Amino acid sequence: MSETLQADETAEPAIVGRGLSKVYGLGRRQAEKALAAQDPRAAAAAAGGYLGAHEIDFEIAKGEMFVVMGLSGSGKSTVLRMINRLNEPSAGELLIDGEDITQVSDQRLRELRNNGIGMVFQHFSLFPHRTVRENAAYGLKVRGITKQERLERADAALDRVGLGGRGDKLPHELSGGMRQRVGLARALAVDPPILLMDEPFSALDPLIRRDMQDLLVELQAQDQRTTVFVTHDLNEAMRIGDRVMVMREGRVVQLAPGPEIVAHPADDYVSEFVSDVDRARVLSxxxxxxxxxxxxxxxxxxxxxxxxxxxxxxxxxxxxxxxxxxxxxxxxxxxxxxxxxxxxxxxxxxxxxxxxxxxxxxxxxxxxxxxxxxxxxxxxxxxxxxxxxxxxxxxxxxxxxxxxxxxxxxxxxxxxxxxxxx
Ligand SMILES: Nc1ncnc2c1ncn2[C@@H]1O[C@H](COP(=O)(O)OP(=O)(O)OP(=O)(O)O)[C@@H](O)[C@H]1O
Ligand SMILES: [Mg+2]
Structure with missing residues (x-):
């Protein structure tokens, strides 16, 4: 854990999830019925739905880099997308700075999505006929900022991700890794207090991926932005995360700092991930x-x-x-x-x-x-x-x-x- 995080431990957490569950494919009442059943997973399935996440609890500190890790289908994106309600929780509370966002008005939700919570996806869509600068400025458009300022902020963000001077290029003139940097710049230009990242580096080849991890760690050291980062990869989780929440079949199996997970995996599922990083315990x-x-x-x-x-x-x-x-x-x-x-x-x-x-x-x-x-x-x-x-x-x-x-x-x-x- 970073020093900042320790110093902030008494402060109010930035994001709190309590008893968050998500049943896909069922209406609200049916979903609630399934969740109240003895075996919610089976009950959801029997009603023709699917239990994507079940009773997830977490507290994310201000400035924390919080990683959600697990195999495909374990519910990582389900949890991430509940944080900005791209995914409506079927049950539970989600507090952002103490405000339960499952209860807020549509207008407040829009405001949160525009200013409060940025998002970077694995495949985010750059506009092919707009320049890199215009793409990076895109998130500012909805905010009533003058064009001049939008482009200046986009340029500053492009500088931060190492794309200074490439603002006039078109996306197809950039490599995959650089395009991903544009996506990151788009989020940074808005400068939201919370950033959600869903496997942003998974499509990149290993070397570029490492560069991006380094870049993220560097930016995080400067910004200390509350970030939720989804990955399949424990090595990636270890490199960038303050804490890692390991998910399996819609549930949390372990939530701890990376080194603790490596040292004391909660079960065989976690050990399987950890077998890759055992060297971390051996080499000094x-x-x-x-x-x-x-x-x-x-x-x-x-x-x-x-x-x-x-x-x-x-x-x-x-x-x-x-x-x-x-x-x-x-x-x-x-x-x-x-x-x-x-x-x-x-x-x-x-x-x-x-x-x-x-x-x-x-x-x-x-x-x-x-x-x-x-x-x-x-x-x-x-x-x-x-x-x-x-x-x-x-x-x-x-x-x-x-x-x-x-x-x-x-x-x-x-x-x-x-x-x-x-
Ligand atoms: N809209 C949906 N409707 C029905 N089922 C869904 C929906 N979205 C996700 N699921 C199911 O919920 C489970 C968890 O999905 P989720 O996308 O959260 O997994 P994940 O951990 O992000 O996986 P991946 O690593 O493949 O992205 C999966 O079994 C998935 O098929
Ligand atoms: Mg996913």
């Missing part, structure tokens, strides 16, 4: 450690530090003192403001924005922290000396189940990703 930081890309001495000037960051194409670096003891991390923006103030020492720019681990820590315990800071996960010894780092790329390739040839290119693209945000 010491197995994956490598030298930090940039380590600066504490007596360097802010100006020189900035120059070194630039030369190394990184936005943050470690600063060590005597005996390699880690003093902290400097970031480019803090250095810039120090330089502006004419400071001669980097001490004023030192921060604790790094995640520290020991060499013996297993990667399952810290993989969810990878990529959340400007420097990779940081390995210190007992005395606080900097031993090295575990880049996210190293974690991902250690956990990946793809074959060797694919692995090589995974490393390359991760290396690039690491430079981009390390």
């Amino acid at each position: 930081a010491g197995d994956l450690i490598r030298p930090a890309r940039l380590v600066l001495p504490e007596d360097i000037t802010p100006r020189d530090a900035l120059r070194r960051l630039g030369e190394n194409e990184v936005t943050g670096a470690f600063v060590t003192g005597a005996d390699d003891r880690l003093l902290g991390v400097v970031t480019d923006d803090r250095l810039v403001s120090l330089t502006r103030r004419g400071a001669k020492s980097v001490h004023g720019a030192l921060g604790e924005d790094y995640h520290q681990v020991k060499e013996g820590d297993v990667i399952g315990d810290f993989m969810h922290l990878a990529g959340r800071q400007v420097v990779p996960v940081t390995v210190l010894d007992e005395d606080g000396r900097l031993r090295g780092v575990v880049p996210r790329g190293a974690i991902l390739s250690a956990l990946s189940t793809v074959n060797d040839t694919e692995n090589d290119s995974v490393n390359d693209s991760d290396e690039a990703a690491e430079v981009a945000h390390a």
Whole structure:
């Protein structure tokens, strides 16, 4: 779980589901009758319906990345689509910021869908004859914003997903992964407090998919947007999720942070997913450690530090003192403001924005922290000396189940990703 999430734990949850059930294919009264039966699944089937979700409970914290995982047909989309009532719940409550949205007026519901809850699908429809920029601006159209501002916000969102400068292209001129970025930009342009994502990366090939996961993690570190993300894939769930809700046959079988699910799968169904990521419990930081890309001495000037960051194409670096003891991390923006103030020492720019681990820590315990800071996960010894780092790329390739040839290119693209945000 991220620190923000822990800090917010006492706050009111963003989304609460209580006793949510969905019976497909039956009218309200028949559905209620089926749900009241001894065996609701059988009763729903006997009446010619289908029990898609049954008595689902969850609380999603503000800013949480909440993953819903399970096999095909387990009810993931059913649950997701109840959150914006694309799917009317047959029973139960759904609170968003305390408001039961199963009870709200149509007008309020429209407002929520337009401003409050964004959605990204596996196959979302880009308009083929409109430019990428117009496609990204689409969600703003219903909101009475001037065309000028719509396009500016679309451009800003395209920048954030790495498509800056491609606004004038048409969708068919982009690759599948880039088109998916446009879909993401469309949601980001609206900037909704809640984002629902239904297997947004499932149609992408594995390498592009990883890039998209990295991008999402990066955006999430900046925005801390309450997000519900549906996936089949536990590796994906682990990489991006704060917590994972595992579903089977319309029910929740486990709801926990990814590492806990890997360590203590609730049943054989969950273990089946987990068998892919057992390495996370076996490999430790010491197995994956490598030298930090940039380590600066504490007596360097802010100006020189900035120059070194630039030369190394990184936005943050470690600063060590005597005996390699880690003093902290400097970031480019803090250095810039120090330089502006004419400071001669980097001490004023030192921060604790790094995640520290020991060499013996297993990667399952810290993989969810990878990529959340400007420097990779940081390995210190007992005395606080900097031993090295575990880049996210190293974690991902250690956990990946793809074959060797694919692995090589995974490393390359991760290396690039690491430079981009390390
Ligand atoms: N509109 C519908 N009418 C009848 N049955 C439906 C409807 N939508 C979904 N179902 C059934 O409900 C069950 C759960 O469906 P759901 O789409 O939530 O599964 P899922 O976990 O999202 O699966 P997938 O991974 O394939 O997307 C499935 O058996 C599905 O066939
Ligand atoms: Mg689905």
